[in-house]
Amino acid sequence: MNKNFLAIEKNIHDFAQGLYFRNEAAIDLVEKDEQKDLLHFDRSGVERLQEIASVLQDFCQPQVRAILQVSEDAKDIKIDFKLVQNQAHQLIQNFSNLEKLVTYSETEAKKKSRNLSKQWLELKQNLLKMDINRIKEIEKSSKTMS
Secondary structure: OHHHHHHHHHHHHHHHHHHHHHHHHHHHHHHHHHHHHHHHOOHHHHHHHHHHHHHHHHHHHHHHHHHHHHHHOOHOOOOHHHHHHHHHHHHHHHHHHHHHHHHHHHHHHHHHHOOOOOHHHHHHHHHHOOOOOHHHHHHHHHHHHH
């Protein structure tokens, strides 16, 4: 059982690490778009982007960082599948937030008759490469183990 728990925590850690860096990239992209909107005097766009950046920086990143820290020390904690369930749930929420952000950026670009920038497309592709289904499986299976 301990090996199973450690393997699950490793999956969580690896996913969280990827998500952490994608959150960082998203924050940078949002701030860049915010600057563009400021240059075009688009105040409503700036306010929305500031809101998004704030959620990513103040809520999502600390949550993912905490998951990373706990999963790094998994060998030193007692087996706790409720913890695993919570970690997986938070990662799914954070992943979903990034997907929504990319969708929002696509919608905004279309409104302005533009395509997504190369960086946004790269973020979108990197999200598609992440194995969110594995995290969903972990969340589901941890409910039965806790």
